[in-house]
Amino acid sequence: NDGTVDAExxxxxxxxxxxxxxxxxxxxxxxxxxxxxxxxxxxxxxxxNTGCMMVDEPGxxxxxxxxxxxxxxxxxxxxxxxxxxxxNKDGTAEHIGDCPHWELSSWxxxxxxxxxxxxxxxxxxxxxxxxxxxxxxxxxxxxxxxQTVEEQYRGWKLKELYPGKDGMVGLTLDGKLVxxxxxxxxxxxxxxx
Numbered sequence: 741n742d743g744t745v746d747a748e749x750x751x752x753x754x755x756x757x758x759x760x761x762x763x764x765x766x767x768x769x770x771x772x773x774x775x776x777x778x779x780x781x782x783x784x785x786x787x788x789n790t791g792c793m794m795v796d797e798p799g800x801x802x803x804x805x806x807x808x809x810x811x812x813x814x815x816x817x818x819x820x821x822x823x824x825x826x827x828n829k830d831g832t833a834e835h836i837g838d839c840p841h842w843e844l845s846s847w848x849x850x851x852x853x854x855x856x857x858x859x860x861x862x863x864x865x866x867x868x869x870x871x872x873x874x875x876x877x878x879x880x881x882x883x884x885x886x887q888t889v890e891e892q893y894r895g896w897k898l899k900e901l902y903p904g905k906d907g908m909v910g911l912t913l914d915g916k917l918v919x920x921x922x923x924x925x926x927x928x929x930x931x932x933x
Contacts (some may be wrong), residue, residue: 744756745861748792748881752782753769753781753782754782754783754829755771755777755779755780755781755782755784756769756771756780756781756782757784758773758774758781759771759772759773759779760772760774760877761817762775763818763819763824764822764836765823765824766767767790768780768781768794768795768826769781770818771818772815772816772817772818775811775813776813776814776815776816776829777810777812777813777815777827778809778812778813778818779809780795780809781795782795785808785809785867786824786836788840793888797847798853798912803913804852805810812826813833814828814829814830815827815828816828816829817852817853819853819854819855820839821835821837821842821855821857821864821866822837822839822840822842822864823835823836823837823841824836824837824884825842825853825855825866827850827852827853827868831847831848831849831851831870831871832844832847832848832850833847833850833851833853833868840864840880841865842878842880842887842888843878843887844866844868844878846877846889846891847868848870849870849871849872850868850869850870850871850876851869851870851871852868852869852900852901852909853866853867853868853869853913854866854867854869854901854903855903856903856906856907856908856920856921857866862881862883863879863880863881863882864879864880864882865877865878865879865880865908865920866878866880867893867901868906869899869901871896873896873897873898873899874891874892874897874898875890875892875893875894875896875898875901875910876889876892876894876922877890877893877895878890894918894920895930896910896918897912897913898910898911898913899911899912899913903919904922904923904924905922906921907919907920907921907922907923908920908921908923908926909923910929916928916931916932917931
C-alpha cells in the first residue's frame with residue numbers, strides 16, 4: 741500500500757478532525773468538537789434534497805434551505821433518529837432531517853437524549869431526561885401520521901435510560917429499574933436489595 745487510499749479517506753473525513761463524539765445517519769457522519777461545534781465529515785453544511793438530509797458543500801444546483809452548521813456551536817450530544825437530534829448545552833434540543841421531524845420546541849432542561857425505533861411496529865420514540873430526572877417522550881405514529889409529546893412521562897425520575905431491543909430500561913434516582921416497550925411489564929424487583 742502506497743498510502744494513496746489512506747490519504748483519500750483521511751481527506752474525506754477531514755471535517756471530523758478533533759471530534760470527541762461521532763454518530764452517523766445514512767451516508768453522513770457527524771461529530772462534536774471539544775468546544776461544542778457540530779462537525780460533518782467533509783466540513784460541509786446540511787440541507788434537504790427531495791426530503792432527505794444531505795451533507796455537501798454550498799453552491800451545488802440542488803442545494804437549498806441550508807442548515808449552516810456554524811450556528812450549532814453549543815452542542816453537548818448528538819444521536820441519529822430520522823436525521824440528527826442535537827442536544828445543546830443549554831438543555832434544549834433540535835432536529836435536522838427526514839420525516840418525522842421531531843417536535844422538540846417544548847424540550848427544556850434536557851440532560852440526555854435517547855431514541856428507540858419500532859418497538860410496537862407502528863411508532864418511533866424519542867426520550868429526553870431532564871435535569872430533575874423527569875422524562876419527556878415523543879411518539880411518532882406512522883399509521884396516523886401524528887406525533888405526541890408526553891411531558892412527565894410515566895411519572896419517572898431517572899438517572900439514565902438504556903436502549904434495548906424493542907424497549908428501554910431506566911435507572912431511577914433511587915436506584916430501581918423501570919421499563920418501556922417490551923420491558924414495560926418486566927418485574928425488576930428481583931434486583932432490589
